[in-house]
Amino acid sequence: MIYAQQIITAFLGSLGFSILFNIRGRKIWYAASGGMLSWATYLLGGLWLGSEMTQYFIAAIIVTIYSEICARIEKTPATIFLTATIIPLVPGQALYYTMSYAVNGLLGEFAANASYTVGIAVAIAAGIMAASSLFRILSALRDHFGF
Amino acid sequence: MFNIELLSCILDIGEQMLVSGAEINRVEDSISRICTAYEAKRVDVFTITSSIVVSLQINSGETLTQTRRIYKYFTNMDKLDRLNSLSRYICAHTPEAAYIKDEMEKIGGRHPYSPLVQYLGYALTAGAFTVFFGGDLSDAAVSAVIGMLLKLTLTFVQRVDKNVVIVNILCSFVVGLLGVLLVRLGIGHSLEKIIIGNVMLLIPGLVLTNSIRDIISEDIIAGLLRLCEAILTALSIAVGFGLVSVFVGGMFK
Structure with missing residues (x-):
């Protein structure tokens, strides 16, 4: 139940951010659905994958592929979709707690949370980079062999 | 055909892209592609989050350099989308500076959500x-x-x-x-x-x-x-x- 709730609110949250990022027209629905997809993939990954970081990594890969496909359909840069779709994964909560521990002088908690936050950010960034370079290679191959 | 005015227009595009939320890669790539389309001999673009520097050599052997300082970001994906299409159009058709200015004004005039x-x-x-x-x-x-x-x-x-x-x-x-x-x-x-x-x-x-x-x-x-x-x-x-x-x-x- 909590998972269904999270997936729906991931959709709404991404929809809200799409408005703030001024995504227009039907692209906003692509972006919001991507947000839902990103969290669903993350949760699905939890069934097989042992580590949370791998879940983030895989989710980022899937979402980047999704954004690249949407970008091909709409003939626009993939960033436009990626920025809003990645929002549910992004370590906002972790970053906030990290900093509030720092402000309150709880240095042990701060260190643990800081490495956790950076870990998530690195996992997501690595996922994005992996998927987008895969797409670059594929399109280079397509240009080269003409299929 | 390359002149200061045109370079200024190109930098405007780069600046607006960066402000709207484009990656550093994309900004540098777009600027150098456009400059190459206008047959610049050599293009050097350096972009960080707060500044863009473009230096290029044109066919007459002259070197043109301009920079932009970026203070404020405002994520605007619609704008980025339009700017991207514009820069593609420029690469394909190399229009006059006046045309680019016109288009930039049109893009700037689009309102965000109410x-x-x-x-x-x-x-x-x-x-x-x-x-x-x-x-x-x-x-x-x-x-x-x-x-x-x-x-x-x-x-x-x-x-x-x-x-x-x-x-x-x-x-x-x-x-x-x-x-x-x-x-x-x-x-x-x-x-x-x-x-x-x-x-x-x-x-x-x-x-x-x-x-x-x-x-x-x-x-x-x-x-x-x-x-x-x-x-x-x-x-x-x-x-x-x-x-x-x-x-x-x-x-x-």
């Missing part, structure tokens, strides 16, 4: 993330209201002072205070969930992720700048909420 829709966007986001992190529906309602008030505060504060630290401290202070107030009145249940829903609107989680992305793609300076910016912003948000606990005591952790 204030009402933007307020709803803040409310929707804050409410959704409150439930996402485990709040109930009454928390979501409170969070949505605070989200709108946050937008109001943000609009007002940014008119007076654009400093990131000040803006974030003030905004998170207002959010925290309202949250405590509404929970004490018994309208919301979990202060923590309400706060975290609104924090998602302010916190630079995306900036943090993008900074790592920049570093991985070898834009190390830009990445480090963004990383510091993210830490600074997050720190000032935490300070803002910390201030609330100073004022209202043990109710807030």
